[in-house]
Amino acid sequence: MSSEEELFSAVDALLEQAVRDPLPEPAERKRLREAAGLTQDQVAEALGTRREAVGNWEAGRTEPRPPKRAAYARLLEGLAARFPAPGPGPTGGTSTASAGPTTVPAGESAVPEALTGPASRPPAKTPSETTAPPTVTAPPTVTAPPTVTAPAAAVRPAAASRPTSTSRRPGAKTAAPGKSTAAAADPRFAHGPLAVIDADADRKVVAYCVDGLVLDVPAKSLPSLVEWALTEARLGAPRLHRSGKDADPLLVFTEAALERYGVPMTLSEAERLAGRLPEDHKVIKQLARADWKLTKRGFGPWARIYRPARGSERACVQLCIPSWHALDSRHWGTAAQLPPAELARLLGTYASRVITPLGSTAVTGLELMTALHPPTRASKPDADGKRHSEHNPGSLGTEQVACAPCEAPDGHPLLADLPRFHVRGPGEKLFEEAYDWARPMTDAECTLRHLVGIDVNMAFAAGANGLVVGLGAPAHRKAPAFDPRLPGSWLVDLSHVDLSRVKVGKDKWADLDAGLLPSPFTPKGERPDGPAWYATPTVAYAVELGYEVHPIEAWVRYDNGRYLDAWYDRLRAAYLATMADLGVDADLTPADFLAAMDGYKERDPELAIVVSAIKATVKGGLGKLRERPRGEGWRPGEPWRALSRPTWRPDIRAAVISRTRVNLHRKIVKHAAFTGQYPVAILSDCVVYAADGTSPLDFLPYRDGRPLPGGFKLGINPGLVKHEGTQTVLWGEGVREQFNAPELNLARYIKDGTVTDVDNGE
Structure with missing residues (x-):
């Protein structure tokens, strides 16, 4: 090491030493983190340490050491500026300030x-x-x-x-x-x-x-x-x-x-x-x-x-x-x-x-997106020292942008020239929806005793995390080269993708029974038979499985970004904090997690309602991105009120659903390749497997407490799975025989075994 490098190293050591004392008291460290709505896992991940270490720092059992101490001090300093310690409340009544954590700031809706x-x-x-x-x-x-x-x-x-x-x-x-x-x-x-x-x-x-x-x-x-x-x-x-x-x-x-x-x-x-x-x-x-x-x-x-x-x-x-x-x-x-x-x-x-x-959970979910990414911001002062309103980068702006014709739902003004009773097929319409798939059980599965359902936590929120979506208007391209980094809609033939042999890792292929798997490209799990419109995550998954793709045309968005990241972070933190209050923490072992989930709603029914509302905020907010006309008087081909919103973005909704479905299929493929087990039914984020036991642990391949890499993992974090319900194989076969429906989707009824209207699935 040169003398200059030694000098700089010595100075760096002094700088690290200089921040050893400014750390606040342990209780204040915890207050600041919770005031910001952060979990110990998030802090640990940012600082490159373990969650237990952050817990020890907040409890005063240990102190962070350089270089993590400097980064931790910087974090706490920033949080303290944003969430100052509350002062004393009125002495004549109950104080509205608390020595505990303060409110995580709540937002504001779009108004006239x-x-x-x-x-x-x-x-x-x-x-x-x-x-x-x-x-x-x-x-x-x-x-x-x-x-x-x-x-x-x-x-x-x-x-x-x-x-x-x-x-x-x-x-x-x-x-x-x-x-x-x-x-x-x-x-x-x-x-x-x-x-x-x-x-x-x-x-x-x-x-x-x-x-x-x-x-x-x-x-x-x-x-x-x-x-x-x-x-x-x-x-x-x-x-x-x-x-x-x-x-x-x-x-x-x-x-x-x-x-x-x-x-x-x-x-x-x-x-x-x-x-x-x-x-x-x-x-x-x-x-x-x-x-x-x-x-x-x-x-x-x-x-x-x-x-x-x-x-x-x-x-x-x-x-x-x-x-x-x-x-x-x-x-x-x-x-x-x-x-x-x-x-x-x-x-x-x-x-x-x-x-x-400020409305239904759907309205609130959509407004949360805007609150976290306001369409405008104040500009820098001009020559006269005045500030003006300007576009806020990374937001959807203040003006509605046109959707691509393939992204327009039926009845949209873009389709006004179509014949009255024309039904658009997959080659005309982007149809990215959640799974609703089932198949008859094999003879081997019928010899097993139980059907066990697992459900992905906050599946659509997890699908939104890190997703690059379009921010501006689409551009039309003929015969483009596929770019997985470019959000948009692609007309491409994926009928050649063969699930009997797929890539499951770098230079690693697996032979599967394609007849027992749903296609990842259609909601009903049917193999496509020709060109169809798909969102970017779906086409990218075909490439991931080891197959070439050659788009015929595309509507792509060069102005793009991770618009939903802050939305996901906010809802994830809310969900985890509320589940932790109900006794379900993010760091439980699989067995302890299943035990903690058993009866969690009865521990505090009001907080359980908050969990339900948070989940509805996710699904409803995404649904609002493609809100359909409501009320009497509307006719196909006429605009409806929601179309004037900058947040009317069916392409963003389609991309989230596409990625969510692909995420689930990836886990199913990894599970099948490792265990030889295949799902019996899938409904949205619920997957049903046949097993000899009643617990997910009876078929999920844990080894020394560790799950299959890339497969299903039990836990409360978004994207992990929980136990949805267990019924007997005899129940499943009996229900299908009763309604003369050998492919009745048992995932719809696995939770409590109650079968309602089979025709409409309610």
Whole structure:
């Protein structure tokens, strides 16, 4: 080593030594990580160490050593700047700040231009805190945009509150230990992202917030309640992206609160079909007199009330009405029937880990994409020192881009010239969908005793992770050379791909029974018989299996990027954190994982609902990328409202589904090549195998606790698998015989064995 290199090495050693002391206390290290929504696994991976090491650092058992110490210090320093330690709360009531971790910032939805202005609401001055918070009287109805420097709302702990007309239990469960949902890091939102509004028999109104906090509500009318939410309640959440917008306050109404403010507790049949109250309803007139406006969706289950922005000042509140079916029971379970304090805890946990809900889980999933990748950002100052709005690189922008003809769903305006009853085949239409495949069992499989289903965790989220998708408009190419790095749609003949001999590694081939495998190129698992349109991941998989491809034409997107990575990271962290609260950690052994998953929903039913909502946010958000027309009056060939969104991107949806299906097929092939076992049925992300035992461990090839490389692995992380259900082989054969359907998809019913409508698969 030269003398110069020795000098630099000595200096580097001093620099590393210089950061030995700035590490915060162990408890603060954990708070900062959890405030950012990071797992110990993520930190360990970034620092090139083990998860156990990060846990030891946070527990104070060991200290990081150079060079990891310098990197760890840099991480903590950055997190501390973004998530400062909360200050002391009011001494006259329950503090809204906690010494534990703060809220992971929640985002903001896309709203009409009139709401936004050039920038989001500026930070408010922190209201002075005294030993006794002042009693607040109802604010008068005003017409000017509200300020955010009013006195804090009256605060009292949930434990001291009395039962209300819709709750027979005062107080609420607190958030899971170490998982505070209060937005203590930002004093503007000290009381969290949302409140459940309730009223008692004496018409006294209270707001149940996160962390068991209860606020007295002085508002006597709906307009004054909206005013209160903006000026005194200190509700909302910080932006998820520096170029984004803060989340608006969310008010969730119990039936008692609806009655108190003159809002119907249920909608009439006509109102339900319209999805809103009529424009001449007294509540809407009341809001109009106070200069409040409604968005185009009107006063429905998820209503948005606003005043046009003045400068950078926003004035907007979101309403949620569970009794109008705002919380779909398919995704939110029994949330609408919960007492207000428990509903606030449930929704607050979801809001802190995902985003403040602002519609269905599908709407929320789509808006999360925008919140993490805002379409615009502030430019650098020009010659006059002014900033302007400009395109935010990596986003989908503000303008809708045209899809390729093959990507357009039936009825799209691009297809208006097609004959009325023309049915597009695979050579005209991109048809990337999830698996729905099954086959008759072999004689050997019929001698086994059980059918065991395994399910891929967050399969579509895992399919989105690291996926390069198009950001701009497609370009048409004739006879292009295939490029697996280029997102798009390709017309190519894959009928020559023979699954009886496939490549399963570098210079390693496997001979398989192709008759027992689904094709990776079609949702029904049928082998293609000619040219068809495929998304890039599907064509790339054909190349991976060892076969040449020669596209006939393609629509490709040269402007592209990993648009969904941040979306995946956010939802993954939310899912893992909530499952950890339910006792299912990411580092369990296979046997311990199966045991932990057994009955996990009963440990905390409310958190189990949060898990369900997170999963629905993934699937629904991706589905919204190709939203179809809804409501009466639409005719094929006419545009529908969703087409005007920059986030109407059927090509992105197709790419995610393509990659998800390919990921599953790759594992099936690796499993078959190693074990000689083949799936009996596949439905989306569920795969069924015949086995002698009742557990996945009876057929998954673990060796010394390690799974087959590239095959199925038990665990809670997205992309790993869990036990879906077990039935007997006799049950499967009996069901197929009963319905005279030898290829009935048993994966649809493997969970509990209940067979419903065979014709439509519901």
